[in-house]
C-alpha cells in the first residue's frame with residue numbers, strides 16, 4: 001500500500017473519492033454485511049479501502065449505523081457511487097439479478113456462491129468478468145486449502161473432490177424434503193444429502209457456500225463433478241465441521257478436517273467472519289477472471 005496518496009478529490013459524478021483507496025460497495029446488511037461495514041469504518045483506511053455505499057433490502061436497518069450519504073436507496077443506482085469492488089452478502093438472487101451489471105463496472109465478490117450452481121448465472125458472470133477485465137472473486141469462507149485445490153486442477157491432477165459439512169440440526173436453513181429430513185436428526189446423526197453439489201445448492205443455499213466455493217476452485221469437476229455430503233449431528237452444539245477429500249492419479253489423496261466454532265443454531269461459523277474480511281483484503285483487482293480469495 002505504500003506510495004498511496006490519501007487526499008480527497010471530487011469525481012466526475014460529484015462523489016467524493018479518495019485517491020488510491022479502493023471504494024467498496026456492500027450489498028446486504030445482515031450478520032456479514034454489518035461486520036464488514038464495521039471493519040471498513042474501523043480499519044479500512046489502513047488497508048487502502050473506503051466505504052462507497054451500503055445497500056439493504058430493508059433500508060430502515062441502516063438508520064443510525066450507516067451515515068446517510070453512504071446509504072444506497074436503489075441498488076440499480078450503484079454506478080453513481082463509483083465502487084471499485086462490490087461485495088454481495090445478502091442472498092444468491094443478487095448475483096443472479098445484478099452480478100453481470102456489477103462486473104461491467106467493478107470487481108465483484110460473490111458472498112453467496114451457491115448462486116453459481118445455476119449454470120446460466122455461472123456462465124454469464126464468467127463471461128462478464130472476461131469481457132470487462134474485472135474479477136469475479138469467490139471468498140474461501142470455511143473452505144480449507146482452496147488454493148491447493150485450484151493448483152491441483154491447474155496441473156490436471158484433480159480426479160475427485162468431496163466436501164462434507166456436518167452441523168447441528170438447528171444450524172440448517174433447509175427447504176423441501178431436506179427440511180423434513182433434518183427434523184428427524186434431533187436425536188441421531190443423519191446424512192441429509194450425498195451427491196453432486198449442483199443439486200444441493202438450491203435446497204440449502206445458505207448452508208453450502210463452502211461446497212460452491214470448492215466447485216469454483218475446481219472447474220474441471222464443477223458443480224456436477226464435486227460431491228457434497230450434508231450431515232446433521234445433534235452432538236455438535238457449538239461448532240461446524242468441514243471435511244475435504246481430494247484425490248488424484250497414482251493413489252494421490254489429501255484429506256482435511258476443519259472445526260469451525262459457531263454459536264448454537266448459528267448458520268455462519270465465527271471464523272468465517274474474519275475469513276471474509278481477509279478475502280476482501282485480497283480483492284485488489286486480478287483482471288478478467290475468477291479468483292478464489
Ligand SMILES: NC(=O)c1ccc[n+]([C@@H]2O[C@H](COP(=O)([O-])OP(=O)(O)OC[C@H]3O[C@@H](n4cnc5c(N)ncnc54)[C@H](O)[C@@H]3O)[C@@H](O)[C@H]2O)c1
Nearest residue numbers: 028029030031032033057089090091111112141206209268
Ligand atoms: N461464502 C460463505 O462461506 C458464506 C458464509 C456465510 C454466509 N454466506 C452467505 O452470505 C449471505 C449473507 O449471510 P449473513 O450471515 O450475513 O445472512 P443474514 O441473514 O444475517 O443477512 C442477510 C441480509 O440480506 C438480506 N436479504 C435476505 N434475502 C434477500 C433477498 N432475497 N434480496 C435481497 N436481500 C436479501 C436480509 O434482509 C439481510 O439484511 C447469505 O446468502 C449466506 O448464505 C456465505
